[in-house]
């Protein structure tokens with residue numbers, strides 16, 4: 460059984476309890492981060508902390524603990540669960556208060572919950588075979604830059620993708636791809652340029668995205684941060700996604716159309732290898 464962290468205590472996972480009045484439960488009034496672990500170390504931890512701070516500040520949720528304390532809790536969870544490779548999920552909600560739409564005034568303590576998930580991140584069969592995605596309308600709210608726990612539409616989209624025999628969904632707004640249901644989306648065009656949507660309220664600023672764009676530029680690739688249409692994606696030489704849990708994953712099919720020659724792209728494969736290499740070197 461896993462050891463989890465709930466509001467100041469480490470306990471067995473079946474003993475972790477949060478109030479039924481928690482606003483995360485009643486209003487999805489909470490934010491989260493997922494940090495990957497390789498060789499027992501945290502990948503891109505400071506990036507995840509910076510985005511957490513921003514998410515909390517956009518929603519006026521006070522910090523439940525200092526960054527040093529959060530790092531220490533992450534490390535203790537890795538140790539207590541002997542986690543060599545996997546993920547740490549961390550959620551901060553506004554806390555418990557009698558049900559009312561208004562943000563509660565005065566003293567309310569944010570809830571802090573963390574747990575681990577074991578899983579292979581480096582050796583994933585999908586990295587060699589590629590993912591199939593379907594496009595679906597982006598029906599999420601208009602502040603996707605805040606990493607809230609309001610994940611109902613992404614859950615519906617992934618479930619619909621699965622029902623259609625695909626692995627995931629790319630979300631589309633006004634004819635342009637915003638991002639994947641839980642990842643950022645990229646294409647490589649016939650000129651070899653890497654194209655991904657620019658940061659705005661329309662997408663989550665991926666921590667992996669930021670590293671990948673830096674590494675792509677360093678390796679001499681042309682990077683274009685601009686919206687791309689479904690038509691452009693279907694005609695692309697390569698497509699791929701990035702996220703903390705998948706690193707870089709090639710996309711080989713969109714809505715049943717093969718991308719490029721239908722095999723994982725060379726640039727996606729190269730960026731995946733470079734990213735993992737650097738992630739391990741800079742892990743804390």
Ligand code: PMP
Pocket residue numbers: 493638639640641642643662663664665666667668701702703704
């Ligand atoms: N977009 C969305 C909607 C996501 O849920 C995620 C994963 N949390 C990402 C992008 C990728 O972000 P990151 O690289 O920080 O995991």
